Amino acid sequence: MTNRMQSEMEEADILQEIRDAGLNLGMPAGGYSDRILKRLQEEARNKRLKLPGKVRRPLFARRMIAVTVASAMLCAGIVGSGFVSPVMAAALRNIPVVGGLFQDVGKSGLKKASEAGLTTVPEQQDAQDEITITISEVAYDGIRLSMAIEREGAEGLNMVNRDRVEEHPAKGYLGYPEMYLGDTKIGYRTRTLNEIASTDQAGKVGFSDKILIAEFENLSRTDGGDIPDDFEMRVLIPVTGIEQPYEFVIPVKKMLNGITLSPEKSQSNDEFAYTVQKVILTPAMTKLIVDTKGFAPDAGPLPKGHKLSAVHFEIINEQGEGVEQEYTTFEHGLPPVMSHSEETYAPFDQRPKKLIIKPYAFIIGSDWLPVLDENGNDSKVYYDDLELKIDVKL
Known part of the structure; x- marks a missing residue:
């Protein structure tokens, strides 16, 4: 040997x-x-x-x-x-151990959590009428629950019915999962079914017909009880053309070391004001909860047909290292005068000692999308006088 x-x-x-x-x-x-x-x-x-x-x-x-x-x-x-x-x-x-699907197709926060061994890999599978559904990986950081769901037997069909065909849809579209803790239904404030972008052999961009990531934020029990840190959850996934939902029982384990800051700190000038209500730091994401009032402050003359977007926020640590925002939305028209928003970013590699909130606005063109600068990046205007510093204290 x-x-x-x-x-x-x-x-x-x-x-x-x-x-x-x-x-x-x-x-x-x-x-x-x-x-x-x-x-x-x-x-x-x-x-x-x-x-x-x-x-x-x-x-x-x-x-x-x-x-x-x-x-x-x-x-x-x-x-x-x-x-x-x-x-x-x-x-x-010396053998590379096979990781979870989040490492291949997840957001950066899910990839990091999977690589750190903070997710569960139940590989629970159910098959009906030639279609097999598998829950391959689960992540829960106390704020967001994410499930990687695979499908076999409906190749060439999108994972979700994006065309919203109501009458006689094709067999195989996935609906929103229902979740139960024992006999108690688990509720949530927001839910999304995230399709995975992919390219075919000809280079055409589309969506994977094999996997999606279902995400739910701010879980709650309908009986008013608490969501435990470690539990078994029953999941029912409806599929069009299949009479009974697909059923799974999967382990869920909350990631540790998440913290919630409630600074309620504000910054303002004559044109714009904002208050940071909360910042949530977990191994899988950074979340900024902020209230705003007013419009993006004047940034000087802009080219004809250009305008400023609503105010957005970057987050950096005391070393000047930032985290990427998961997604950004743009209004087709004037942004609201007042808003309450929850912005989600990638997690920091290490817990920061200090956070710096950097407000900025995009320069928007006639197509309501950011104008590109000479380097091909989105054009932005930063407001240094509106920066806010937050100490990270346990």
Whole structure:
């Protein structure tokens, strides 16, 4: 065994080491390896996600065994426990463990959370009438619940009915999931079904017909109780053309180390005022809750046909490092005089000591979109006199 390279390791050798390590860690004989073998068989049966425009090289069976075993052993804490041979441990550490789908198709915050092991990967699957639905990965940071949902058996069909065909829609469109904690329905304030952009072999941009990400913010129980940090959730997903909803029971675990700041600090000039009500920092996102009054302050002469957008906000830390905003909306017309908004950004890599809120406005063209500068970036006007500093205190 000590002279074998990783590529020469046989399945029997791997499984024997797992059995030995499992016994030394107090696991039932055969039980752990049996679960791994069952998982391998499931992987062999399941056709994994293939996004249009991407080519993935096939993996040999032995490679798949090694990757799956590595994942299982790392999760169980067997590698590094001293109960596997040095060669086995070294080989497993050199195998790239397959991550969750958020690492491939999620927003930057979901990617970071998945890479840090802060998500759950239930791989729960239900099949009806030749269509299979899988909940592949779940993230919950106490504010937003995200689910990566895969579909097989309806290739070429969008994941959601974007054309809003009400009468006799095609079979296979996904509707909004319903969520339950026991028998109690889980409510939410906002919900979205985010389709994943992709390109086909000809380079045409469209949406994936295999995966979407469902997101829900500010969960609540309809019986008034609290949402626990760690729970099992029953999920029902309706699909057009299928009589019964697809049903799943998935584990949900809240990410730790999130904080909520309530500074209620304001800044203003003669034309514009705003108040930062809250800033929420989690491992998966940064959220700014702000009230505004007035219009973007005058920025001097603008070219004919150009105008200023509503005021938006950047957030940077004490090192001058910013976080990317998830999305920005533009009004087709004058922005409202008063607004209450919740802006979502990527998470900071490290918890900041200080936050600096930087108000700005886009220069908008006749098409109601930002004008590009000479470098191809959106043209912006910053208002240094309206900057606001917030100390991050626990």
